[in-house]
Amino acid sequence: MAYSWDNRVAFVVRYLYDIDNNGYLDAHDFHCLALRTCVLEGKGDCSAARLQKYQHIMLSLWEEIAQLADFDKVPDYDGVVTIDEFKNAIQHSCIGRKYDDFPQALKAFIETNFRMIDINDDGVMGVEEFRYDCVQRMVLEDIKVIDDAYNSLLNDDDRRKGGLTLSRYQELFAQFLSDQSEACPAKMLFGPLEL
Structure with a gap:
């Protein structure tokens, strides 16, 4: 069950977006996410221009998540998106779709996330x-469980390139969200998941 679609989407909320760990998403999470992204990608540096760029992205x-997911906003917009609301939004906007068909802001987040992970800026994770x-x-x-997760993602082309490129990461991230099967090829994109 750790790799069920429900658990994978809940993982995205808990570990990628819910920065303050309060169990739901709100604008505060995305303000904090902008700062975190700026600092991590800048390896400690946080220029005003880069921060402004990430504030815009996040x-x-x-806004896109709130529009897609906060179904109880009419007539009482509560300003938060629950895990269930987020799942409904992902189901509506991502299931069965390829990366190119994802909402624009989500694609921008995925690209930004890759850049944060690509510490040496060589274009390969x-x-x-x-x-x-x-x-x-x-x-x-155990480092082996992490390495096994990573190796499970690689195809022959990835191995030739020395790892996951941005385009391959985008493809895997799209599979992680859009493939509802527990056998999803990208289920290990963020390492071994817990329930």
Whole structure:
């Protein structure tokens, strides 16, 4: 059940968007996400121009998520998106679709997320970068489970290139959200998941 579609989407909310860990999404999460992204991608540097860029990206993502997911906003918009509302939005806007058909703000987030993970800026997510990304979110005691997760994502072309390129990451992220089967080829995109 750890790799069910429901659990994968809940993972995205919990570990990628719900920065303040209060169990739901709101504008505060995306303001904090902009700052975090700026600092991580800048490896500690947080220029005003880059911060402004990420504020635009993250607040656009929030507005898009709120529009797609906050179904109880009429007539009482409560300003929050629950996990169930987010799942409904993903189901409506992503299931069975390829990356190019995803909402624009979500695509911008996925590209930004890749750039944060690509620590050495070579355009390829190697195993070391994947490990670093995984241990920031999860409590793991065995490097082998992380490496196995990473290796399960690679095809022959990925191995020739030395890891996951942006286009391959986009493809896998789209599968992670759009494929409802528990056998989803991208189920390990964020490492071994917990229930």
